[in-house]
Amino acid sequence: MENIIDQLNKSFDSRVRLGIMSALMVNSEVNFNELKELLQITDGNLASHLKALEENNFLKVQKGFVGRKSNTTYTITKVGEKAFRSHLSALEKMIRATK
């Protein structure tokens, strides 16, 4: 049991981070406002979680403009995809183990 818990990625402990990664897994890119609406959280909260994921090299940030408005989009990296997948299988194992 101890072993499996170790396999769970600490970066994905929060629901917000898990949500961000889930959205990035199925979309080629997602912008800040879409994530905000999806997760229903404040700008500051979302920004800090995005920062943490970026520092882990799980996502790439592209800053751009749509007209005059700034538009920041996020893309998942290879590292992030791999980490998310192993987190998923760890969750799966956890459920199986207690069956």
Add this chain to the structure above:
Amino acid sequence: MLEQEHSLEAIQDIKRMMERSSRFISLSGYSGISAGICALVGAWLAHPYVFGYRHQLINTQASLSSGPGLLLNMWLFWIAAGTFVAALLSAFFFTYFKSKKEGIPIWGNAARRLMVNVGLPLLVGAIFLFKLFQFGTFGLIAPGCLLFYGLALINAGKYTLAEIRYLGLCEIILGIASLGMVGYGLYFWAIGFGVLHIAYGLYMWNKYDRTSRN
């Protein structure tokens, strides 16, 4: 045990986020029902013109060159256009309400992708059907509507609730069947756009809208 529950919750979260961010899930069952009713009313209005009880042309003095001018001079065209707009508006109305109620943004990535993937086959279909009209092949217009609409819905299945594929499949089967009975196109059209939409709307309402209220 606690860990297990936590994992299950996390997986459900992931599933919900993936679905919410990639598919347009606010499509309401009422939208199907209302679009179907519009289609039945449209077919009823079109009936006397299709079967020759009333004169096809609005201005009977106009020349009969087969182009956009002739199309705009036909009662049937305006009935069809009115039906299309009414169905679209009523469908949009109920879906807008549903997305408001569930707090899902109506205009996001998912909605945009759905529009593009439904719109493209429909646009191609419209161009092709206009060509059929120009060549005077009126009997193929109703089957053509059903076939292209069916293809558009099957395409939509990847971008909204997947059940819409089955509606698309039914439209295609109906379209092919009506190819063998040219002249009865309006009846097939009424079944495809009226009855099937209502049946689909009731099914979706029963499956999603009703439970989400409780």
